[in-house]
Amino acid sequence: MSANSMKDAILQVEHLSMKFGGLVAIGDLSFQAKRGEITALIGPNGAGKTTVFNCITGFYKPSEGMITLNGADGSSFLLERLPNHEIPARAKVARTFQNIRLFSGMTLLENLLVAQHNKLMKASGYTILGLFGIGGYRRASAESVELAKHWLEKADLVDRADDPAGDLPYGAQRRLEIARAMCTGPELLCLDEPAAGLNPKESAALNSLLMDIKSSTSILLIEHDMSVVMQISDHVVVLEYGRKISDGSPQSVRTDPRVIAAYLGVDDEEVETVLTEVGDEDVIEQLDIGPDSAHGPGTSSSYLAGPVSDTIGHSEGERVTVSKGASKAAQFDARVSAAPRKPTERATAKPAGKSPTSKPRGGRK
Amino acid sequence: MAVSVSSERDTVASPVQRAFREALYAGAISLGLFILFIGLKTDQNISNQLILAQRWGLLITVVVLTMLGRFFYIAYGQPFMANQKIADVATGLLPASVASRFFQLPAFIVAVVLAVILVAFSSALPALVGPDLAGYLQFLRALAVIYALACVIFYFRAFIHANFTKLGIAALVLYPILVVVVLSVYAWSIMGGLQGSLKWVDNYGIQILIYVMLAWGLNIVVGLAGLLDLGYVAFYAVGAYAYALLGSHYGLSFWILLPAAGAMAAFWGVLLGFPVLRLRGDYLAIVTLAFGEIIRLVLINWRDVTNGSAGVSGIPKVTFFGLMTFNSSDPNYIGKVLDIAQSSAYYKIFLYYLILALALLTAFVTTRLRRMPVGRAWEALREDEIACRSLGINTTTTKLTAFATGAMFGGFAGAFFAARQGFVSPESFVFLESAIILAIVVLGGMGSLVGIAVAALVMIGGTEALRELDFLKSIFGKDFTPELYRMLLFGMAMVIVMLWKPRGFVGSREPTAFLRERKAVSSSFTKEGHG
Numbered sequence: 092m093s094a095n096s097m098k099d100a101i102l103q104v105e106h107l108s109m110k111f112g113g114l115v116a117i118g119d120l121s122f123q124a125k126r127g128e129i130t131a132l133i134g135p136n137g138a139g140k141t142t143v144f145n146c147i148t149g150f151y152k153p154s155e156g157m158i159t160l161n162g163a164d165g166s167s168f169l170l171e172r173l174p175n176h177e178i179p180a181r182a183k184v185a186r187t188f189q190n191i192r193l194f195s196g197m198t199l200l201e202n203l204l205v206a207q208h209n210k211l212m213k214a215s216g217y218t219i220l221g222l223f224g225i226g227g228y229r230r231a232s233a234e235s236v237e238l239a240k241h242w243l244e245k246a247d248l249v250d251r252a253d254d255p256a257g258d259l260p261y262g263a264q265r266r267l268e269i270a271r272a273m274c275t276g277p278e279l280l281c282l283d284e285p286a287a288g289l290n291p292k293e294s295a296a297l298n299s300l301l302m303d304i305k306s307s308t309s310i311l312l313i314e315h316d317m318s319v320v321m322q323i324s325d326h327v328v329v330l331e332y333g334r335k336i337s338d339g340s341p342q343s344v345r346t347d348p349r350v351i352a353a354y355l356g357v358d359d360e361e362v363e364t365v366l367t368e369v370g371d372e373d374v375i376e377q378l379d380i381g382p383d384s385a386h387g388p389g390t391s392s393s394y395l396a397g398p399v400s401d402t403i404g405h406s407e408g409e410r411v412t413v414s415k416g417a418s419k420a421a422q423f424d425a426r427v428s429a430a431p432r433k434p435t436e437r438a439t440a441k442p443a444g445k446s447p448t449s450k451p452r453g454g455r456k
Numbered sequence: 457m458a459v460s461v462s463s464e465r466d467t468v469a470s471p472v473q474r475a476f477r478e479a480l481y482a483g484a485i486s487l488g489l490f491i492l493f494i495g496l497k498t499d500q501n502i503s504n505q506l507i508l509a510q511r512w513g514l515l516i517t518v519v520v521l522t523m524l525g526r527f528f529y530i531a532y533g534q535p536f537m538a539n540q541k542i543a544d545v546a547t548g549l550l551p552a553s554v555a556s557r558f559f560q561l562p563a564f565i566v567a568v569v570l571a572v573i574l575v576a577f578s579s580a581l582p583a584l585v586g587p588d589l590a591g592y593l594q595f596l597r598a599l600a601v602i603y604a605l606a607c608v609i610f611y612f613r614a615f616i617h618a619n620f621t622k623l624g625i626a627a628l629v630l631y632p633i634l635v636v637v638v639l640s641v642y643a644w645s646i647m648g649g650l651q652g653s654l655k656w657v658d659n660y661g662i663q664i665l666i667y668v669m670l671a672w673g674l675n676i677v678v679g680l681a682g683l684l685d686l687g688y689v690a691f692y693a694v695g696a697y698a699y700a701l702l703g704s705h706y707g708l709s710f711w712i713l714l715p716a717a718g719a720m721a722a723f724w725g726v727l728l729g730f731p732v733l734r735l736r737g738d739y740l741a742i743v744t745l746a747f748g749e750i751i752r753l754v755l756i757n758w759r760d761v762t763n764g765s766a767g768v769s770g771i772p773k774v775t776f777f778g779l780m781t782f783n784s785s786d787p788n789y790i791g792k793v794l795d796i797a798q799s800s801a802y803y804k805i806f807l808y809y810l811i812l813a814l815a816l817l818t819a820f821v822t823t824r825l826r827r828m829p830v831g832r833a834w835e836a837l838r839e840d841e842i843a844c845r846s847l848g849i850n851t852t853t854t855k856l857t858a859f860a861t862g863a864m865f866g867g868f869a870g871a872f873f874a875a876r877q878g879f880v881s882p883e884s885f886v887f888l889e890s891a892i893i894l895a896i897v898v899l900g901g902m903g904s905l906v907g908i909a910v911a912a913l914v915m916i917g918g919t920e921a922l923r924e925l926d927f928l929k930s931i932f933g934k935d936f937t938p939e940l941y942r943m944l945l946f947g948m949a950m951v952i953v954m955l956w957k958p959r960g961f962v963g964s965r966e967p968t969a970f971l972r973e974r975k976a977v978s979s980s981f982t983k984e985g986h987g
């Protein structure tokens with residue numbers, strides 16, 4: 092990697108590991124996100140994508156590894172050392188959640204004003220001056236309303252500015268969460284499955300919103316909806332069982348046999364068929380279209396994934412061990428190198444309550 | 457058929473049949489509930505032995521009454537209400553049709569005439585009709601006055617609704633004046649009026665306003681930030697003892713010690729805040745509860761300083777901003793300075809305005825803070841703490857400021873309480889006080905200042921008024937003491953209000969900023985917080 096590319100990487104994740112008891116949710120993961128690009132993080136359910144986000148945004152302290160954020164002004168932060176709330180405030184990383192977390196009892200406008208908390212806090216002299224009406228709080232507050240209005244317009248929500256956030260339809264709530272994250276003025280925006288549960292029209296609107304944001308802010312994106320990933324991302328990182336199995340442009344990733352194997356699940360009998368089929372453009376095309384956004388498990392999986400408390404507040408005692416044999420990509424590797432017809436155990440420890448991704452077999456005739 | 461079989465039975469059964477069944481259930485349940493409470497009573501016989509007195513007759517009466525009540529409610533009450541749509545489901549208010557039938561001009565005139573006649577003859581009544589009947593007539597008078605007032609309020613309801621805050625403040629400011637004027641006219645002397653106003657200004661006015669202020673203070677912690685604090689009374693105690701000790705030992709003035717008491721309580725708020733910040737929900741509630749008890753036990757046991765359970769007495773009175781005092785022996789006693797007759801009512805009226813000012817300060821600061829970033833962060837914290845952190849809000853300091861601000865107002869109220877009583881002891885700061893304050897906040901609607909003020913009026917004013925219900929003695933016998941049933945009624949009122957309006961009197965939330973129009977946020981979207 093040249094020194095130049097190191098420089099324009101906004102986020103560098105190096106040798107990141109996250110263990111929950113005996114479960115290795117992320118194992119030795121390294122990747123980069125470049126400034127001004129959309130980097131997609133994909134992988135089957137339970138691959139550890141949300142865990143990566145939680146490490147980046149300080150909700151989890153990684154067991155090992157280094158996460159560096161390089162600011163536009165030349166500053167750089169080691170995110171794993173910053174306290175949770177300083178990551179958005181100082182390192183300027185904003186995020187959304189897999190299951191929307193809005194302030195549902197507050198209006199849309201208020202949601203976006205809360206996002207500008209730190210700026211307004213300073214302007215109000217940490218409340219004291221503002222309480223007596225001294226200082227520039229009034230002006231700052233008017234400016235913050237303007238910024239909120241700007242993002243409400245971008246998210247096409249300005250008509251509902253004075254309604255409670257909990258009253259919005261699902262797709263609008265997703266857009267509002269993005270608008271709220273943007274109101275913190277981030278340099279890196281981390282989106283956890285923003286297209287989950289959207290209908291095709293909303294999904295297209297989301298794509299254009301993201302392309303719009305991309306011009307000013309780099310984006311790190313988790314997405315199951317391949318149409319979104321392939322259309323808008325510049326760079327794709329594929330995880331499976333916490334390990335990176337592929338990394339590159341959307342084109343290169345979609346043709347990577349390891350990725351296909353990971354997404355399809357490989358049975359003993361099928362391994363040769365997959366091997367022969369990967370060369371076949373038609374089949375790959377078919378796979379890439381993936382589950383359609385309306386009823387494919389790819390999208391619905393995010394509903395099944397349960398509340399974030401599931402991912403954020405797992406009980407300590409829960410131990411899930413993943414055997415080597417569980418990784419489809421690894422199975423594929425093994426088969427490429429060794430004799431192809433070896434009996435292998437099927438995935439032993441699927442995380443409970445999660446459905447397997449991307450139509451295992453039904454999708455392929 | 458697609459119609460479910462079980463619902464068929466309900467539709468076929470007539471209300472009377474259903475009522476019969478329900479009455480049997482209610483009877484069985486009440487029998488089970490009351491058999492030990494009412495059926496048996498422990499007593500002492502002549503030789504001081506504990507014996508069980510059996511009261512089956514009373515038990516049967518209660519059970520039968522319950523069954524009858526249930527029967528009539530199901531058979532007649534429910535169909536009637538369904539016909540009238542008596543309570544509007546959304547607002548819980550009476551719809552105009554029923555209400556306007558209830559409040560009518562002729563009835564209003566009758567009520568006014570009745571009230572006037574009874575007031576005019578009130579002193580002669582016992583002699584005319586005997587004390588028992590006079591008690592009932594007094595009750596009737598009260599009903600007539602209430603009905604007349606309700607009519608007036610109903611007539612002006614739109615105006616009142618639109619200007620509730622202004623009208624409320626105006627009423628509070630005018631209240632002592634009104635009381636003195638009315639009572640002076642009534643007693644036909646200003647001195648008599650002042651003397652008579654003591655009860656109204658002190659027992660009702662000041663008492664209720666103290667609780668309004670405390671509840672508004674706690675509202676910052678519970679209603680806005682969503683942190684369940686069961687030990688709020690600790691800060692009240694800190695404020696009270698701060699003024700009591702510093703005032704009586706060092707002779708410092710109330711006007712210096714008031715901010716000091718607030719600061720001290722805020723300091724303790726932060727001290728409590730630190731260890732409990734990581735706790736949520738039930739755990740937070742338990743630790744704050746323990747904190748309240750610890751403070752009380754320290755007050756009891758640190759005898760050298762606090763004088764233990766005997767309390768601190770001789771706490772100096774508040775002065776009129778150092779210009780005049782309310783001690784009749786002082787040279788600058790208000791009566792001597794202004795050249796008016798001596799009366800203890802001046803002090804009470806002054807205290808009334810003092811606590812009113814303090815309470816309004818609390819309300820002003822709260823409304824102001826809600827429109828500032830801290831206030832919004834408090835509410836955001838109640839809605840979703842994780843989302844707050846993802847937006848760069850330091851949840852630690854946000855929670856601490858909520859604790860400290862709430863505690864500070866508790867401290868102010870405490871200092872005022874000490875000055876008003878002239879005596880403080882740990883007994884005033886028991887857990888029940890915390891529970892009452894919290895109940896007011898919940899009943900009023902978490903976060904709503906108006907709702908909380910109304911709840912304080914109902915709860916504190918109501919329990920005070922129960923002391924006056926002497927006519928009940930003529931129903932339940934001479935040794936019936938209405939005060940003893942205060943807590944029962946208190947609990948019943950809570951249950952009823954919570955059934956009727958689960959989110960309190962004012963469930964909706966006023967947004968702190970708006971782009972086009974201010975729309976209240978329905979309570980179904982707001983959260984209570986998880987601690």
Ligand SMILES: Nc1ncnc2c1ncn2[C@@H]1O[C@H](COP(=O)(O)OP(=O)(O)OP(=O)(O)O)[C@@H](O)[C@H]1O
Pocket residue numbers: 111114116134135136137138139140141142143189392393396401402403404405406409411442445
């Ligand atoms: N706090 C935690 N404690 C224990 N295990 C956890 C915790 N958070 C995540 N895990 C586990 O780590 C693994 C990765 O979970 P993660 O939520 O990151 O997957 P994901 O890739 O986001 O999946 P999805 O596509 O379903 O959202 C899962 O096996 C999950 O059960």
Ligand SMILES: [Mg+2]
Pocket residue numbers: 140141142189283396
């Ligand atoms: Mg996830």
